[in-house]
Every structure is written in structure tokens, then in C-alpha cells.
Amino acid sequence: MGYFRIRTLTPVHIGMGDDFVPTQYVIDGGKLYLFDEFTFYRSLSETERKAFANIAGEGIYALKRFYRNRLDLAREIAYQVLPVDGEISKRYETQFNRDGSLNNNRLEIQRTATIEGASLPYLPGSSLKGVIDTSLAIYPQEIRDNAVRQNLQVSDFVSAEAQTWCGKAYRIHKFKDKPGKGIPIMVEAIEPSSIFVGEIGSVKKGESDRIFSMEEILEALDTYAKHSGGHEYRKYRSELEAGEYLFRMGRFSGIDFTCVSRCKPAVTHTVIDDHGKKGQPFGWVAISMIDAETYWTHLRRYEEKLEERLAKRSAIVQRLESAEKKRKEEEHRKIEQQQEEERKKAEEEARIAAMSPFDRKLHELVTTHPNKNETVDIILFSTLKRGELDEFRCQALRRIKKEMQEHGKWIEKSKKPEKDKKYKRTMEMIKMLEECEG
Template identity: 25%
Template sequence: MKIYRVYGEALTPLHIGSGVVIEPYEYVISKDRLYKIDLAELLISLEDKEREIILGLLEKDILGLRRFIRERVDLSRYSQFSVGVSSKISHLYEEKLDELKNQLLIGLFIRSLNRPYIPGSSLKGALRTAVIFHLLSGKTEEKFSDRLEGKILGCLDNRGFLNPSSDPFRAIKIRDVSLEKESTVIEEIETFRNDGGRLKSMGMQMIKEVVFPKRSFETELLIDDDLFRKNRDMGRRLNIELFINACSDFYQQVIDGEMDYFKRTEIASNYERFLQLDKGEFLLRLGWGSGFNSTTVNLKMPRSKQIRTRRLVAGHLPLGWIKAKIAPI
């Protein structure tokens, strides 16, 4: 077993969700912080009369429930965790809390024991996409699929489908990254299109918990060489050099495409800055909002799909970019 240390730094906001979306009666925003309310604990601890009030509001008066939670719940006692929010979200909360049509739904970052973390599987998935793109010689008419992955990684079964038991990425493990306190913030994310050098909002607003740019992390990457030696059916052998070369190739082409999309806008300069890497460093892109080109081999299609919109935080920050470096332990 070979073990490597992975050093990472978020270059732009990063959101990896778990599917958990909270409504305004499940949280309170006060003094630029969101407090996630433990509704189960709250209901258990209330007197019968107050419990009946909350259950009645939950059925018939959501706005009343929002006000009840905000005005009468002890945040220090009934919050599961708290996280900072941007000033824009604080203002939006104050303005829209009493509007029934505005749900103010918030997508939380994936958590374990109420602490946000980056799954190792997300990092591994970003590496896998880069490797497949890198090893795919020339253009292809074939869609990004399990069959294409199996063909490139040398792990097709007798029927021509990807065989999980001989998939070389079975030998790769990346440990989850538990993030430090105050690593995330609640931000507004909008969808934009480039209208002749001017970014135009499509009016599609989302609110997500994201990792701050410049937040650093460490984890471990393990390569099980014994699995390759013992299993002759294993596909292409994987190593650190291949990962670095693949990421350098793939994400350079993704950035070239993004710079072309954002030409004549201020965001193009952000991408130029991403390419200023030290020796041994490489880029990864992962998480929600990374975009079609960053998660498929679309850029190697002879008639690649044209993606006409982009998601941005605060109107100018793309999502999901990470700078990384791998070193042996």
C-alpha cells in the first residue's frame, strides 16, 4: 500500500450537497449567522400547549411558524450548529421572511456529526474524469458512459460493459476531509449567460452553503498496489504521475473553454490567475455547479454540446475550483 499526502486549497467557493435543503422555519438568521434549529429536540422539550401551537402552525400557517421560531426559540439551546451568512443573504432573509411565495430554501453542505466535510469520493471522481479525458485519444462520437470508461480503463466484461471488479479505481482510496470551523458560509448563487461581453442574470436564484476561497485542507490518497499484483484482470495501472498529468491536461482545456466563454468580462482574469501554479501543483474541479464540461468528456466530442449558462457566486466567482499537490508520506 502506497500512501500519499494531498494538500488542497479552495480557489473558488465549493458546494457539495447531501440533498438536505432547509426551509425558513428550520433556521434563524441573526447577526449574520444562520442557526439550524433542532426541531425534534424543541418539540420534545416544549410544554403541551406550546407543542400544539407549533404543530398547528406547521399545518396551517407557515409564516406564523417562521415568526414563532424566530421570536421565541432559544438559539443557544436548540440550534444544532451555526454558520456565517453573507450580508446579501442576511438582508434577503429580513426582507422576504414574511413573504409566503419566497421559500428561502437553503442547500446545506454535506455533514457528519454536524460538521461539514469533503467526501474523498468527490475528489476521486474528479481525478477519474480527468484520467478518462486524458487517456481518450482524439475526438470521440461515443457518449460519456460506463462503457466508454470501461474501454479506456481496460475493465470491460465479456458483454462489453464496465466490470466493477476489475476497475483500476478500486485500488484508489481518498480519505474524507473534515473541514475546520468557520470554513463555510451561506451565499447566493445565480445563473448567468454571456450577452455580448456582459453577464446577464437569468433570474434563477439559489442559496447554498459553500466553502470559503483560500481555505486549505489535507487528506490522504492510498494506492493498493497489491490489488494490481494479485488481480491480473485489473485494468490500466494507476499512479500519481498519471493523475497529475491527467489533471493538468483536462483542467487546462476546461479553463481554456471557460476563458473563451467569459472573454470580455472580468471573470476571465480569475481563470488566468488559477493557472499560476507552483511546481507539482495541479487543478481539480468538483462539487455542485462545476458544469457539464468539468464532469464529462464533452470537450473531446467532435460536436461538443454548447453550454450557454454558468452559475456564479456573488456575480463573479465560479464554483468548485481547487488547487492541489500530492507528496509521498
């Protein structure tokens, strides 16, 4: 197996059959924040979860509004942040068309091939192997069996530094200054100048003895690109570094790079605006052989980045689980507190139910009195004066006497009777009690 480096010269998109959907991201300030939907839901409060459930069936724009209101949360739990071009940001913010009708754009963004869980872009070995098969003319249409292809081994090409962004892919005419047919689509693309490393080898695996040298593979890739690439080949050939060979791979490379015979030449091709550079073609890359030390240096950096990304996802989950645990503990505490309050309430209701009619009336007077510091004797005395305790008059008078005695207010003798309020109140009470003795 030989060690190789691939350097992207233009944006690259490797289709993986997966999309960014607007229930998994928010766009703010020219950036897409990608998050896990379940993590977002679990991070909501109980009230927010109910609100989320209520609007879940109202359509994508209702969900977008909800996410927008919790932008802080979406950004906090985002495990990937991508730049997006202005066209995508505008489409994300636009809810209605010019005629007032609802914009039905569902805002899916087609992802490029990515290491699951780490959101690191990579070049699948199967994609690269397809290009090499075509360049060497060993694709199934040209041979009767698969034995030759089995001798070609291609690993995935990985990167620690590669970045992606989201833009609008659209078709234009190759030879005229006018747009091509077709609806533009939103895609994630690998940035130019990204570096990937991997292994390519040719060893006997099956019945065929056909083995390819590394130089033969590189020459075949470059020759095929020259044959199919036209003026674009000449343009990007001038950007090669020493030891590099030019070829094209990935989605949107066009029919010229997927068909070798009896193909009608394409008159339109798909391009993307790359950070101000209009109409950039997809898939032009440079490949070169590297030594083992360079390969393993890149691979170690990739493994460190992979571990870092996975640790970030794990940290988000752990933080969420910790918050979830605290939330459940708080809910449990509230339930216990509520149960304790209900128990005390039941006990109090039972205690009140067991009281005599007078004691229940007294309890009501005390608990509803505006001055919580007022004494029982004063509350009862003022209530009697208002004529509101006639049915319990004698019981109330005896209770007043008892309260006054216990608190040192019952004074039957005084040196200054004219000025002694307690003495006067005691005399008044004695007179009133005489009515109960008669």
C-alpha cells in the same frame, strides 16, 4: 496510498441532497442558527407547546413568527452558526411581495457535504474520484469494464478549519455582461482558502494491471483543468503555491468539466457572490502531495474538532434531558400537590356535611367574615344584633356564652360595673339567655 492536501481557491459546493429548511433555523444579524426541531420543541414550556401545535398547520410564516419570538431559545440550542449574505437575510425577512401577495419562497438552502452530527464540511472521496476518473479517461463511458477504476482508491478529504457560509448561486453569461437564464438558488458553500487532507492510491484490486502513479494523477487533473478551464484556469493557475496542481470539482463546475467529447460549449455558468467579491466561480481547488507527519497533524486536529462538535451536540442533548427531567419532576410535584389539595377539600366538605345546621351556619359566618382574626363570640353576637340568626338564636346565645367563658370574657361580678365592658356584655347575655329558658 499517498497523502494529499486540497486548498480551495474559490467557493466549493458538494451536493448531498439535503437542505436547511426554515423549521430548522432562524436568521438574525446576518447569521443562520441551525438547530434540531425536536430539541426546540422539547425545550418549550407546556403552554408554548400548545401554542406551537395550534399554529403548526398555518404555514411557514406562522412558524417563522413563533421561532422569532423564541429567538433566544433557537440561539441557545443551535449546534451550527453560519454567516449568510444580505440577499438571504432579506428574503428570510420578506413575507409579502410588492403587490401584497404572500411570498411563496420556502427558503430552503441547499447544504454542502457535511459530516453528520458534527456539521463539519468535507470533500467526499466519491466526488474527487469522479474528477480523477474523468481526467484519466477511465470513466465508464470510455472503458468496457470497471476493473481499471477499481484500482483507484480515494478517501474522503476532511478539515478541522474549513468554514462555510450561505449565499445565492446564480447564472451569468460567460462572454457577455448579462445574466443567464434560471432561478437563483440558495446554497451553503465552503470558503476559499479552506484546507482538506486525505489519501489517494492506485493498487491492484481487480483484474486490471493498470496502476497510476501519484504524479500521473496530479498531471492528469491539471491537464484536464487546463483543457476545460479556459481563462479561469489561467487566472487561478497564477495563485498556485509550489508543488500544487489545479483542478475543479463539485457542483456548478459546469458541463466543460463533466463532458470530454462532442459537448456543446457552455455559454453561461453558475457563480456566487463571495463576501463582496461578485460573481465568483465554483469549484477551483489546488492539490499537492504532503508528507505523513503533515497529514497526521491535520488529521489529529480534525479528530479533535470532530470530538468537540459531537461533544457540543451531546451537551445540548444532556442539558435538554436535565431540563426535561426537572420539568417532569415539577409536573409530578404539582400533580401530587393538587391531589393533596383535592383530598383535603373532600375531607373538609365531608366534615361540613356532617355538621348540624347551626354549626354549618357558624362555619359559613367565620370563613366569610372580612376580619379573619375576629373571635367567634363577637361574630355571633353582631350577627344576632342584625337579626340574621333568629332560627338559631338560642343555640347562638349558648355558644357565645361558652366562647366568652373559655376566653375569660364572662364576668358576672365587677368592682366598677359602669365601666367594665365585659361585665356589661355578660349581663346583656344573661338577659337574652333568659328568653331561651322561658
